[in-house]
Amino acid sequence: MSKAEELSLNQIRLCDDGNGGLLLDGVKINGASVNYATGDIRVPKSAFKGSVVSQNYQEMVLQQGGKPYVAVSGSQVSQSVDILAPREASLSFISAADTRPIEDSVSMGSLTFDLLANVAYPRAIMPNSWVFDIGGKRVIERDSTLYETWDALTGTGKVVGHISDTGILHFNNISVDLRPVVKVLQGVYTQGDYQVKQFYGRTALAPIKPQSFTVYADLSESETLQGQSQADESISGSLKGKMAYKTGFFSIESEKPIPPDTLRYNAVSQSTVPINSREVGINPTRLPSDGKVPIFRRGDYIVITNKLVQDIGSAHSAGQVIQLQRQNNDRLCVVDANGKHVLMDKYLDDLDAGTLTWQTPLDLSDYTMPLSVIQLWQEDNKVVDTDISGSLKLQNPISRDYPQENTYISSAVSGGDLICRATEPFTQVNWTGKWQNTPDGNPAKTSLNTKDYPIRVTSDGTVDGRWRIVFRDANQIEVYEENMGLLWRGDILADIAPINPATNKPYFTLPKQAFGIGGWEQGNVIRFNTEGTLMPVWILRVVQPHKLPRGQSQANSFSACLRGNTEELE
Template identity: 30%
Template sequence: MGLNTVTLSGLLYTLKRQSTTGMTWRTPGAPLRPGSLYVQAERADTGTMITGTADVDGVISGTGVEGHVNASTGVVTVHFGEWVDGEDWTEASWYDPSLENEAGQVFRPLPVLADTVKYNCVVYSYLPLDADLIGLDPVRLPQDGRVPVFRKGDIAVVHHTDIDVLPNPLTAGHTATLSRGALSWVDLHDKNGLWVPSAGLYTVDLAAGTMAFADPLPDLAAYEQPFQVRHRREDMVLLGDVSINGTISAVAPLTHDYPADESLVSTVLPIGDLQAGTENEFTQATWTSVWSDSRVGSGTTAQFNLVQYPVEVTNKGAIGERWAVIFTGSDAFNIVGETVGIIATGYTSQDMAPVNPATGVPYFFLDHRGWGTGWSSGNVLRFNTRAAHYPVWVVRTTLQGPETEAEDSFTIQIRGDAN
């Protein structure tokens, strides 16, 4: 027999699939939406799928995986494994006693197939803001358009609202003891959430947490019982520190205990001292229908004695308005507001106190003794009233995307102290 000669013409082979116990990578874009990262991988030994998700603080957790993601930069680090009792694995090649935690556990690596590691996340991208559309120079906004809500040195209100249900039916003279005292606010609603005014119905002792109802009760036919009492505890605090992870600290300790899962923290816009007043009083010979803060044309010979009988206003009744008292005869006139229109007709022989329907008290008071003689049709007394309020711009924005909540709302409360 001759010698057999073998010639290798080609070879088909495969490499063992590469495994790993940890990875670090950077997402294609940043910043990420907090809590949006999801990671999965296949275990090299069993083929079982490992999954993990990130919370809003960037901590990745799951069965067989842990790690962290920086939402600002998009850098992700994950380790595949599980915590086990260290004393059971002292002979393992990966064991290191210095890595044991306080419970005596050590992180045991679990190899996964590298080509099965996958992730998904939500990356924010921002379109240039049109200053004409938003009415604000976008250069003043942060790059991502998000404005910090809390800052160090700001005032905030920590508060918790609870609900008590009153007996059904409500009886005259009933005194309701609420579930807690030391309250800052109490409101009454019917079964359907309709607000019930307190006037003539009840009085509240906030410190004791009690409500005393009138005897006899007013007509409550418009409301459906049982009534619900919403009451709130709160602390107004000065913020001493604001952390990037969403933690805020107050300079002084809170005076109440608050349930963490039901309490809220609200921002405060300090306004300062407010007081209603009057300004720009002058007369005008003829009404020109021009609302000017200075006289148009000539004045009148007749005058109103503003020194002895000034225009009187109250914080509750006054609004920010320009007023014109336009004479229709020698002693009769109309009261006209720039925005409210004609609200009253009066005479120089009578006091004038037109009522603000929103508050039930006069817009202002004119004493009839201030009118001099010589008024004629067309003459005008002009003055402005200044309200005890503060102009606030409220803008609510909604991120693009599908609806995530059936309904949403926010509340603005005007509050103040009186000396």
């Protein structure tokens, strides 16, 4: 052994690992430690032990019926001995005063793979068909770009690389010391020139505005096929297929083979802006992200309406018959030049025949000429299903062909059968302050005769309420309602009919004959309830921030209409 080899054998270099441990040739020494505060270094003897291999030899006599031969057999024995124990040591370190943190930026590498290395030229990949497993993570390819954490609804993800048309796979942002295992889960490639009759793809952005997607394919310099998306997400034209507006996924079919690299499309993507609750006036967290609230749902009632406005001029006379432009009307009304409705007692209408006849005598001096007749086709229906394109599937077939112009679909709230009525009245000696539907205390000496003279109620005046009539003396009374308070004062010598200011009609009418010939005393109370046909409806309306088109001055608006039949019950 040379002198240089002896020095190399007996020189040992130990380094700390930064956490109080010691390393020998990059391997941590069990039991070794360094105390940074005191400088104490401890290394167990086992760290300096090494293995020595020695040979054992044994003579053996081989004889097989002839002259003996002597052979030697050997074996190796390994022993652990202190062959590396140092006789002296030196130490180098950085003192605490000179210690400082150091930051460094390590550049990220780019890895390249050839997916089609064993495929003969010409060759090409089929875009939007490749999926990989890269280091245990799923990576999807869209339009030759590689994405992690791909979101199909928004069409976005973390970009980690791309694929060239010839199948060269590039990964970006790969650590310099990491070479991941790449597994191809799926993908389509071609050799030579090719044409297809079916094509599947996805738009770069989603969602897509309905009816804004147009796809093209060039068969030659002079022939181009085209397809246009419709409201029901179908694609029609010389190219046909389906378009999913929400995700941007589309499928194309062609009767003629087309080169897929000539396919191109135009589309309008929709984005949303957060709604400010202070501007809207309600908490927007329960609204859809785009602020649009569905007004039609499965099971809802709707009203289909088409309106025709006909100018009938300014010359009108009693008994005159006017033939209208539309027959089989469901409703009609007459308005003047200012939009004021002409009272229906001024004319008779025949909806089926489409005629209007002026009454005799006739006075139209309160109206501004010319007059117009609004003629309506209307019918009810029920929604069976809805579609994102805005189309509705109805339960029943419609009764007529409605023109597209001036035809509207309105949401409707069904009130069912609404009836107004008054309950059987009861009496009390005096008022106890309790609004209950049974007598509280003894009844008065006399009673109200509503069998022969019932309380009259009407749908245009009566409301849901609990009423009490209190006698101030034998004839003078006051009428109270539980929530509205005192509404009427008078005597029993006239009919009791407090007026509803909303409709200018009585809340109820109690005939004076119902009080009989007397017997009422001061403090006596008559109690009864009324039920009206009013149906409360909440209307929520949200208008997105927008700018009116040039020349348009009319702001957003809506109208509500009460529809129904009235039947008087005796």
